[in-house]
Amino acid sequence: MEINEAVKLQKTPLYQAHVSLGAKMAPFGGWLMPIQYEGILAEHAHTRSAVSVFDICHMGEFILEGEAVSSGLDRVVSQKIVTLPLGSCRYGFMLNEQGGILDDLIVYRLKENIWMLVVNAATIAGDEAHLKGHLAKRCVFKNISADLGKLDVQGPKSRDALQDIFGSNITKLKYYSFAEFAFAKESCIISRTGYTGELGYEIYISAGKVNDLWELLLKDKRVKPAGLGSRDTLRLEMGYPLYGQDLDARHTPIAAGLEKFVEILKDFIGKDALLNEQKNRPRERLVCFKASSRRSPRHGFAIFNQGERVGTVTSGSFSPSLCAGIGMGYVSGAYKTGANLLVKDSNTEIPVSIVEKPFYNKPL
Amino acid sequence: MNVPENLFYTKDHEWARVEGKNAFIGITDYAQSSLGDITFVELPKAGRMLKQSEPSATVESVKAASDVYAPLSGKVLSVNQELAAHPELVNQSPYEKGYFFLIELEDESEKANLMDALSYKRYAEGLSK
Numbered sequence: 001m002e003i004n005e006a007v008k009l010q011k012t013p014l015y016q017a018h019v020s021l022g023a024k025m026a027p028f029g030g031w032l033m034p035i036q037y038e039g040i041l042a043e044h045a046h047t048r049s050a051v052s053v054f055d056i057c058h059m060g061e062f063i064l065e066g067e068a069v070s071s072g073l074d075r076v077v078s079q080k081i082v083t084l085p086l087g088s089c090r091y092g093f094m095l096n097e098q099g100g101i102l103d104d105l106i107v108y109r110l111k112e113n114i115w116m117l118v119v120n121a122a123t124i125a126g127d128e129a130h131l132k133g134h135l136a137k138r139c140v141f142k143n144i145s146a147d148l149g150k151l152d153v154q155g156p157k158s159r160d161a162l163q164d165i166f167g168s169n170i171t172k173l174k175y176y177s178f179a180e181f182a183f184a185k186e187s188c189i190i191s192r193t194g195y196t197g198e199l200g201y202e203i204y205i206s207a208g209k210v211n212d213l214w215e216l217l218l219k220d221k222r223v224k225p226a227g228l229g230s231r232d233t234l235r236l237e238m239g240y241p242l243y244g245q246d247l248d249a250r251h252t253p254i255a256a257g258l259e260k261f262v263e264i265l266k267d268f269i270g271k272d273a274l275l276n277e278q279k280n281r282p283r284e285r286l287v288c289f290k291a292s293s294r295r296s297p298r299h300g301f302a303i304f305n306q307g308e309r310v311g312t313v314t315s316g317s318f319s320p321s322l323c324a325g326i327g328m329g330y331v332s333g334a335y336k337t338g339a340n341l342l343v344k345d346s347n348t349e350i351p352v353s354i355v356e357k358p359f360y361n362k363p364l
Numbered sequence: 365m366n367v368p369e370n371l372f373y374t375k376d377h378e379w380a381r382v383e384g385k386n387a388f389i390g391i392t393d394y395a396q397s398s399l400g401d402i403t404f405v406e407l408p409k410a411g412r413m414l415k416q417s418e419p420s421a422t423v424e425s426v427k428a429a430s431d432v433y434a435p436l437s438g439k440v441l442s443v444n445q446e447l448a449a450h451p452e453l454v455n456q457s458p459y460e461k462g463y464f465f466l467i468e469l470e471d472e473s474e475k476a477n478l479m480d481a482l483s484y485k486r487y488a489e490g491l492s493k
Contacts, residue, residue: 024400295406
């Protein structure tokens with residue numbers, strides 16, 4: 001992601017807490033965010049084996065009031081929302097007319113006709129403009145991003161840690177469902193969702209209370225803070241895409257291999273383009289690959305097949321769980337699992353082979 | 365920040381420990397701390413002639429790859445084989461177990477181009493501010 005140095009970086013309500021924990025801070029999507037505390041590998045391992053808390057306050061949240069179809073919402077998002085049960089949420093996309101991905105987002109059905117949309121930090125302004133351009137006039141739209149904090153609590157012990165704070169109702173939450181919980185005389189929303197591949201929860205809490213919850217979580221000896229560095233290695237090991245790298249307006253959900261998050265039977269912006277692409281096949285597809293060494297493919301490296309340039313790496317890193325380089329990228333042509341490709345920049349060549357996602361499977 | 369005396373240092377955060385006609389080469393505590401968890405080290409082949417300040421190795425962390433420049437000219441006598449399987453030694457012990465390679469010095473007078481511990485410490489502390 002290109003960061004414009006002239007733009008003043010925003011800080012989350014937890015900025016001082018990160019500094020006092022000795023976090024390394026760096027720009028991400030226009031925000032000054034904690035990249036690591038103890039170290040990326042240690043935070044990655046702790047999330048896979050215990051429980052970590054991540055400051056995700058930079059992400060955006062919108063509230064919409066209106067009936068699913070007549071409000072225009074159903075047409076703006078790719079996921080099926082008409083039949084979404086109360087207390088459930090669903091992942092999908094906002095597309096342009098060409099089927100290109102403007103953002104990936106989760107839609108929460110708070111009440112019959114009240115919705116919360118959770119969007120990426122760097123796309124908040126663009127998403128707001130796009131939504132306002134397509135929603136019906138009578139649909140009430142509120143951008144509550146500045147007032148709402150968000151903590152992700154992720155890892156196999158996340159349920160135990162949250163149960164101690166919020167009570168046993170936490171244990172009733174199923175994957176991609178949510179409920180309201182009380183904290184410090186306020187209400188917050190907790191969904192069983194996440195970006196790590198572990199059992200985990202995302203907590204939406206007022207910006208004024210997020211420091212209190214952060215401190216309380218860290219009083220629990222099982223819980224450690226984790227930064228965006230390990231968030232990235234954790235999500236990449238699962239093959240989860242990152243908007244701005246693996247997803248963008250030049251690629252469709254079909255090219256990204258994420259068509260299962262598109263309800264193709266309904267009417268939505270970009271539908272005709274997707275139907276057309278389904279028929280003619282996308283010119284590029286997002287593939288996952290693993291290096292035969294510890295060398296990391298990096299964003300922007302070229303992908304070669306037998307001397308011919310076939311694509312570009314969108315995400316790449318060292319995988320702490322596999323002890324090998326892993327990555328994703330768009331390639332033209334079809335490659336079977338196990339096919340050998342070469343990933344390179346001007347002074348590094350990394351032999352890789354195509355693998356299925358997820359890269360990492362939790363041991364049974 | 366750990367900056368042992370009796371080593372020579374570069375602005376790019378390499379160190380050299382001269383022992384007679386030979387020198388051990390590695391990266392500093394400041395460098396390993398800035399890079400974060402080191403996941404891969406590419407070392408030169410034994411026998412290669414290195415010129416002072418030319419790229420001699422590559423170090424990869426979770427977030428990025430960086431070149432390591434030869435602090436002194438000389439012939440590579442041996443490399444630290446342990447780093448292939450345990451690059452984390454560079455984080456844990458940058459001046460001892462995490463050294464990169466050993467060279468036979470070509471020109472000892474090149475030391476004059478390097479910083480001593482006190483100068484390097486001041487330099488690195490200036491960068492941290």
